[in-house]
Amino acid sequence: MKITAANIYDCKLYPYTNSYNLVFLRLETDEGLEGLGEVSLAYGAGATAAVGMLRQMAERFLLGADPMRIEDMWNRLFRGTFWGQGGGPVLYGAMSAIDAALWDIKGKAYGAPAYELLGGQVNERLRVYANGWYSRETDAGRVSLVAPEEYAERALQVVADGFTALKFDPFVVQPDGQRISPARHLPQAQADLAYARLAAVRDAVGPDVDILVEVHGNLGTTSAIAFGQRIEELRPFFYEEPVDAMNVDAMLKVSQNVRIPIAAGERLYTRYGFREYIEKQVLDILQPDMGLAGGLTDVKKIAAYAETYDIHVQPHNCAGPISTAMAVQLDTCITNFIIQEWFPYRDRRFYDLVDQALDTQAVDGYYTPTRAPGLGVVLDRAEADRYTRIRIS
Amino acid sequence: MKITSAEIYDARPANNAQGLSLVILRLWTDEGIYGLGEVALAYGTGSAAGLAMVRQLVERYVIGADPFRIERLWHTMFRESFWGLGGGPVIYGGMSAIDVALWDIKGKALNAPVYELLGGKVNSRIRLYANGWSNLTGEDGRPLICLPEEYAGAVQRVIDDGYDALKFDPFYINADRRRWHPPLVLDKQMMDLAEGRVRAVREAVGADIDICVEVHGALGVTSAIEMGRRLVPYRPYFYEEPVHALNVDAMLKVSQNVPLPIAAGERLYTRYGFRQYIEKQVVDIIQPDISLAGGLTETKKIADYADTYGIHVQPHLCAGPIHTAACIQLDACLPNFIIQEWRPYAGDSVLALVNEPLDDKAVNGYVEVPDRPGLGITANEEALKRYPCVRIAAD
Numbered sequence: 001m002k003i004t005a006a007n008i009y010d011c012k013l014y015p016y017t018n019s020y021n022l023v024f025l026r027l028e029t030d031e032g033l034e035g036l037g038e039v040s041l042a043y044g045a046g047a048t049a050a051v052g053m054l055r056q057m058a059e060r061f062l063l064g065a066d067p068m069r070i071e072d073m074w075n076r077l078f079r080g081t082f083w084g085q086g087g088g089p090v091l092y093g094a095m096s097a098i099d100a101a102l103w104d105i106k107g108k109a110y111g112a113p114a115y116e117l118l119g120g121q122v123n124e125r126l127r128v129y130a131n132g133w134y135s136r137e138t139d140a141g142r143v144s145l146v147a148p149e150e151y152a153e154r155a156l157q158v159v160a161d162g163f164t165a166l167k168f169d170p171f172v173v174q175p176d177g178q179r180i181s182p183a184r185h186l187p188q189a190q191a192d193l194a195y196a197r198l199a200a201v202r203d204a205v206g207p208d209v210d211i212l213v214e215v216h217g218n219l220g221t222t223s224a225i226a227f228g229q230r231i232e233e234l235r236p237f238f239y240e241e242p243v244d245a246m247n248v249d250a251m252l253k254v255s256q257n258v259r260i261p262i263a264a265g266e267r268l269y270t271r272y273g274f275r276e277y278i279e280k281q282v283l284d285i286l287q288p289d290m291g292l293a294g295g296l297t298d299v300k301k302i303a304a305y306a307e308t309y310d311i312h313v314q315p316h317n318c319a320g321p322i323s324t325a326m327a328v329q330l331d332t333c334i335t336n337f338i339i340q341e342w343f344p345y346r347d348r349r350f351y352d353l354v355d356q357a358l359d360t361q362a363v364d365g366y367y368t369p370t371r372a373p374g375l376g377v378v379l380d381r382a383e384a385d386r387y388t389r390i391r392i393s
Numbered sequence: 394m395k396i397t398s399a400e401i402y403d404a405r406p407a408n409n410a411q412g413l414s415l416v417i418l419r420l421w422t423d424e425g426i427y428g429l430g431e432v433a434l435a436y437g438t439g440s441a442a443g444l445a446m447v448r449q450l451v452e453r454y455v456i457g458a459d460p461f462r463i464e465r466l467w468h469t470m471f472r473e474s475f476w477g478l479g480g481g482p483v484i485y486g487g488m489s490a491i492d493v494a495l496w497d498i499k500g501k502a503l504n505a506p507v508y509e510l511l512g513g514k515v516n517s518r519i520r521l522y523a524n525g526w527s528n529l530t531g532e533d534g535r536p537l538i539c540l541p542e543e544y545a546g547a548v549q550r551v552i553d554d555g556y557d558a559l560k561f562d563p564f565y566i567n568a569d570r571r572r573w574h575p576p577l578v579l580d581k582q583m584m585d586l587a588e589g590r591v592r593a594v595r596e597a598v599g600a601d602i603d604i605c606v607e608v609h610g611a612l613g614v615t616s617a618i619e620m621g622r623r624l625v626p627y628r629p630y631f632y633e634e635p636v637h638a639l640n641v642d643a644m645l646k647v648s649q650n651v652p653l654p655i656a657a658g659e660r661l662y663t664r665y666g667f668r669q670y671i672e673k674q675v676v677d678i679i680q681p682d683i684s685l686a687g688g689l690t691e692t693k694k695i696a697d698y699a700d701t702y703g704i705h706v707q708p709h710l711c712a713g714p715i716h717t718a719a720c721i722q723l724d725a726c727l728p729n730f731i732i733q734e735w736r737p738y739a740g741d742s743v744l745a746l747v748n749e750p751l752d753d754k755a756v757n758g759y760v761e762v763p764d765r766p767g768l769g770i771t772a773n774e775e776a777l778k779r780y781p782c783v784r785i786a787a788d
Contacts, residue, residue, distance in 0.1 A: 086660020088481015
């Protein structure tokens with residue numbers, strides 16, 4: 001079998017600047033099988049760079065290659081791009097999308113889900129937590145909840161939707177509704193408001209719903225420790241990216257001074273990026289993104305390595321529906337899976353890109369993986385073609 | 394002053410010896426001053442991503458900004474692009490091009506060379522080592538230089554051109570005269586060949602020329618240690634990227650088991666990327682690429698941090714003449730500068746992109762630091778016009 005073409009979709013979902021730009025890949029083969037993969041650079045600044053990277057990788061490495069040789073392709077990209085041995089989210093993200101697409105093809109070739117070829121099913125159903133419930137995109141821009149009471153009320157609705165866990169960033173929405181990342185040194189008023197929001201949600205949902213606290217790496221070490229100690233009494237499920245992941249020793253200090261499980265990993269890539277976070281036992285929960293950290297191939301290896309330290313895995317998932325399918329494949333076959341990030345409240349345009357997006361199918365806070373072959377997701381070609389597509393053949 | 398528009402050039406000069414694909418940025422201000430920068434993703438697989446990334450960063454953060462507030466703009470991109478807090482060569486390369494262009498603008502606006510604004514001149518004359526002399530290609534597309542005696546013959550040009558230091562990679566052409574990625578474990582035949590090439594060059598140039606050995610991070614730890622020990626008698630000036638830089642503890646093991654100075658850094662970015670290589674004293678020489686590691690702003694900070702460990706700086710160079718000019722500005726102001734990588738055989742079409750390229754100005758292995766404002770270079774408009782260009786302007 002040979003890869004005959006690569007279709008790169010540059011899917012700008014909204015007309016605003018801080019909005020979502022999905023980047024995904026559809027590979028074609030000479031046997032008619034196709035594979036899907038996604039680069040998880042949907043927000044921030046990076047999506048168009050990913051399109052360029054995928055294009056060059058397709059031209060130089062994919063066309064004519066045997067899609068079954070997945071490990072070999074990973075190694076070729078790792079060594080042959082030069083930057084693979086010193087990359088970041090753009091480079092490893094493109095490799096991840098390619099890797100996922102190859103697993104999709106292989107699964108289809110054998111009539112099996114990708115997880116079947118990666119050790120088989122371990123988890124019958126996957127617990128998920130709801131994210132993205134505290135803001136929504138409208139034609140006028142993103143509208144976020146502000147007052148603690150609003151968070152509490154909305155959290156109750158999320159629980160009524162069946163979710164047993166939910167996550168939010170209590171810092172980023174200012175009293176005037178603007179989204180502004182906190183400075184490393186957190187002003188007292190902002191800390192108080194963040195605490196009030198968390199307390200209101202805890203009070204509303206009771207002790208049995210898990211609350212996951214997201215910081216987006218915005219705080220400095222001092223503020224992250226002070227705030228973390230303050231919220232221990234609210235028993236968060238974890239404390240995510242309390243500081244950024246640029247200095248493992250800084251995050252180690254936080255983890256040693258706050259008695260909440262620490263989670264991070266969405267901005268770490270490949271085994272090399274996760275290594276010290278595992279070895280120094282900085283994290284309780286690893287959050288590799290399937291569309292950035294190196295695809296199924298490398299994240300499976302990362303998960304296995306993490307398990308030797310009894311670290312759990314919760315794939316980061318904040319891009320399109322193909323990224324969700326990639327995460328589910330991994331979750332189903334690893335023994336140290338804990339919970340999956342889930343965005344059930346997105347605009348329909350996200351979900352319409354595929355048939356029956358997984359993200360709409362959680363029941364009572366769980367998603368049940370299917371036996372559909374490959375990644376288990378089918379692109380809606382007509383919908384996808386409403387966006388920009390580059391075809392390399 | 395404000396940044397009013399930008400141009401991004403996708404410059405693949407014809408007949409350039411290394412097949413470089415340059416990503417060139419020009420930022421224009423409302424006072425008619427412009428600044429130049431590059432994203433040094435000129436080889437490997439990355440230029441298309443670099444073009445797109447610098448464009449996106451310029452559109453979001455630079456148009457309309459005050460170009461003097463260089464530190465603030467760096468910090469904004471670092472924290473607000475999201476991936477700045479977890480980036481690689483594409484993001485930091487984009488930030489670097491912008492940063493260098495801003496220093497060029499500031500220097501021109503104040504009528505001062507950039508080094509003057511970064512502490513002033515410490516070094517007036519910059520020592521160079523010649524690279525790129527050994528990877529010539531024949532008409533059949535195969536390497537011209539493969540056998541040890543061919544290396545010995547080819548290196549004479551470098552000596553005749555006055556250099557007293559040179560670098561080459563004795564591993565990346567195999568015994569069948571083909572470019573390859575050496576396996577992590579080298580067999581004896583390949584080890585003998587690599588050693589033979591180094592020996593031949595040492596014998597050809599004599600005892601007083603410094604020979605830098607490049608590995609491009611190709612080997613595994615075991616072979617890197619064995620080869621390093623085999624090369625000790627030929628007194629390499631340094632042993633560069635003996636293993637790749639993704640695991641600092643792996644390179645630490647090499648550095649502790651090979652009695653040669655170790656150099657690395659072209660695939661490390663920002664202070665964060667260099668931190669452990671400095672703190673664990675893994676390298677003797679850091680080789681940040683100014684147009685990838687975070688620009689002049691960040692590379693100066695990295696260099697100063699390295700200085701607290703007595704580590705030297707040799708900026709990496711494998712891009713266009715704008716990058717070269719930026720290197721010389723930094724070299725001029727660093728107390729811990731040691732030597733500058735140089736590619737005198739890159740080709741006229743690459744140099745022609747600016748009116749005052751430094752790359753053909755070396756005399757006896759040194760280049761004088763220019764005293765012109767900013768980076769000391771101006772764009773050759775006729776040359777730049779030939780290349781595809783994306784223009785960004787404030788609406």
